[in-house]
Amino acid sequence: MMMNHPHAGAAGTWRLGDLTVNRLGLGAMRLTGSAPFHAGVPRDRSQAIAVLRRAVELGVDHIDTAAFYFSRLRSANELINSALSPYPDDLVIATKVGPSRDSSGAWAEPARPDELRGHVEENLRQLGRDHLDLVNLRLMSRSSANLAEHFGALAELRDAGLVRHLGLSAARPEHLAEARRIAPVVCVQNRWGVDAAADDGMVRACAADGTAFVPFYAVAGEGGEAGHGGAQDARLREVARAHGASVAQIRLAWTLHQGDHVLAIPGTGDPAHVAENVAAGAIRLSEEELRSLDALRRSAP
Numbered sequence: 001m002m003m004n005h006p007h008a009g010a011a012g013t014w015r016l017g018d019l020t021v022n023r024l025g026l027g028a029m030r031l032t033g034s035a036p037f038h039a040g041v042p043r044d045r046s047q048a049i050a051v052l053r054r055a056v057e058l059g060v061d062h063i064d065t066a067a068f069y070f071s072r073l074r075s076a077n078e079l080i081n082s083a084l085s086p087y088p089d090d091l092v093i094a095t096k097v098g099p100s101r102d103s104s105g106a107w108a109e110p111a112r113p114d115e116l117r118g119h120v121e122e123n124l125r126q127l128g129r130d131h132l133d134l135v136n137l138r139l140m141s142r143s144s145a146n147l148a149e150h151f152g153a154l155a156e157l158r159d160a161g162l163v164r165h166l167g168l169s170a171a172r173p174e175h176l177a178e179a180r181r182i183a184p185v186v187c188v189q190n191r192w193g194v195d196a197a198a199d200d201g202m203v204r205a206c207a208a209d210g211t212a213f214v215p216f217y218a219v220a221g222e223g224g225e226a227g228h229g230g231a232q233d234a235r236l237r238e239v240a241r242a243h244g245a246s247v248a249q250i251r252l253a254w255t256l257h258q259g260d261h262v263l264a265i266p267g268t269g270d271p272a273h274v275a276e277n278v279a280a281g282a283i284r285l286s287e288e289e290l291r292s293l294d295a296l297r298r299s300a301p
Contacts, residue, residue: 008059008224011256014212014263016062016134017165017186023256024281025062026055026274027216027267032074034269039243042073043269052083054167054271058278062092064189064214067122068101077126085128094214095123096152096169096189098138098150110140113153133290136167136189139175139264140243147178155183173205187212193219194254194297195233207261214263218255219248219277235292243283248273252280254293 008022015021016115031048034040055063077095084091095276097119100108111119123132137151139203157163167187181210188206190199192215206213239278240250255264266277285293 006058006275006279006282008061008281010278011264012260014261015186015210016092016094016167016212017184019133019165021062021092022281023260023263024058024060024252024291025064025214025263025265025280026052026277027057027265028063028065028076028080029069030267030269031068031076031079031177032069032269033060033071035071037101037245038071040071041070045074045079046080047211048074048269049083049267050271051274052080052208054274055278056084056088057277059276060262060274061088061090062094064094064096064216065123065127065178066099067126068099068118069171070101070105072105075126077123081126081128083144087129092134093127093134093292094134094167094187095127096136097123097140097141097154097167097203107264111150113146113149114158115282116150116153117157117162120154120162124162131161132163134167134186135163135189136169137179138169138189139171147175148182149261151182158183167212171202173201174204176205176211185211187214189214189216191217192255193217194251194293196234198257203259203262207259212261212263213259214265215255216265218264219266233296235296239285239289242289246276249276249280249283250278250293253283254284254290256281257285257290 008024013020013026014023024031029036033042065076066261098110098117102108115133165186169189192199235248240247252264
């Protein structure tokens, strides 16, 4: 543990549109089971609820979720609703639309533009909200085909008051530029981390006008949904030892050092890990340590 009383505010704040959040948030995908979706063992309900409540106690005010985050017994949105409703006034819940799964858990075809309202309404029902703070359009291919239609449909829902702010997920800089011509974009969620595939162009594009960059798998790295596993580069282990920290904490600290506009949304189903993740926001890496970790990133596949 890096501090006696970790608080998410130690990492600083950033704005999602007109909403100010602590840069260290929580991803909800791991709430539903020991592995995402139908893999693994469904999470104990009381433990998942304890994770959410502990996160809020520690100052987490930004939770990332989706209606398609569910296992055989658990729904992330339903858990969030049960644990935190009535919601704190300063809590920002971000969700994403585009992908969907049927009741068996199988992935369905990505949503057409005219189906996105249904996706938004499903999140509203599950979360017990009359509007969504932030909706990210998850692009299902790196092509920009039909982006305008999909993002335009969400912009209409924003104009109707069902959605407050919009973002993009799995996007490229040209997607961001195209979406901005339709409606404001407050954040981009892309896979990125110290040893994950770099997306520096998008990080710079977001920094240019203060758009939040919210990487996913910052802890898991190339392990993705399977997690980071046991093997860790010696440079990560060395920095972790120097700070009396875990490798996961150093991965998060590196992420937060990449720019004030870079947020982190580590996911977990363990209340103890919530405190460890939050404590990572207080770790200050030296320039030498950052150079060492940057070299690891350049050597990553």
